[in-house]
Amino acid sequence: NAGVMQNPRHLVRRRGQEARLRCSPMKGHSHVYWYRQLPEEGLKFMVYLQKENIIDESGMPKERFSAEFPKEGPSILRIQQVVRGDSAAYFCASSGDRVGELFFGSGTQLSVL
Amino acid sequence: AQSVSQHNHHVILSEAASLELGCNYSYGGTVNLFWYVQYPGQHLQLLLKYFSEDPLVKGIKGFEAEFIKSKFSFNLRKPSVQWSDTAEYFCAVRVTGGFKTIFGAGTRLFVKA
Numbered sequence: 001n002a003g004v005m006q007n008p009r010h011l012v013r014r015r016g017q018e019a020r021l022r023c024s025p026m027k028g029h030s031h032v033y034w035y036r037q038l039p040e041e042g043l044k045f046m047v048y049l050q051k052e053n054i055i056d057e058s059g060m061p062k063e064r065f066s067a068e069f070p071k072e073g074p075s076i077l078r079i080q081q082v083v084r085g086d087s088a089a090y091f092c093a094s095s096g097d098r099v100g101e102l103f104f105g106s107g108t109q110l111s112v113l
Numbered sequence: 114a115q116s117v118s119q120h121n122h123h124v125i126l127s128e129a130a131s132l133e134l135g136c137n138y139s140y141g142g143t144v145n146l147f148w149y150v151q152y153p154g155q156h157l158q159l160l161l162k163y164f165s166e167d168p169l170v171k172g173i174k175g176f177e178a179e180f181i182k183s184k185f186s187f188n189l190r191k192p193s194v195q196w197s198d199t200a201e202y203f204c205a206v207r208v209t210g211g212f213k214t215i216f217g218a219g220t221r222l223f224v225k226a
Binding site: 106 | 147
């Protein structure tokens with residue numbers, strides 16, 4: 001039972017570098033969501049994608065952040081020129097349809113030095 | 114914009130005590146409601162969900178939640194907790210037919226053996 005796979009589990013970057021977070025959804029799922037979790041703040045919605053399309057990116061900062069979900073391969077959350085405030089746990093979730101439950105990955109802990 | 118409020122950030126109980134975790138949401142229309150749980154070292158997983166059927170919803174591991182529309186609430190209950198229920202619990206809401214699921218800040222439950 002291959003669930004949602006995220007890698008890497010831990011990512012350390014220096015200020016100004018780029019961070020790339022990967023998410024492979026569950027088999028058969030074409031809906032992917034990215035969330036950011038800060039301590040004591042719960043999960044904050046960032047972006048919702050379907051294959052090759054960004055459906056809702058209302059929770060994603062306008063600058064430095066981008067996401068894609070290509071026809072082949074995993075979904076990528078890309079953060080350019082990282083700053084210390086980007087340090088957080090980033091979770092990916094997938095679903096089989098627009099209204100189904102979310103299946104989460106184990107997250108990527110990003111630390112910016 | 115929709116929001117979810119969880120009243121307690123930290124709860125400590127002894128085994129066999131009863132549990133009720135509060136959750137309120139703000140949205141005037143039709144919603145789907147969820148409780149997710151994150152056990153230590155594991156990813157988030159669905160505990161139970163409300164999709165406009167019986168307002169009293171039963172989930173896994175003896176948990177249940179009651180949807181009270183007039184109070185915009187979806188409180189989680191369990192009559193007798195176990196040490197293995199130690200985890201973080203997240204209430205979530207999605208506008209029916211909408212794209213994104215909004216999460217509360219989470220409640221950390223610690224059950225003393």
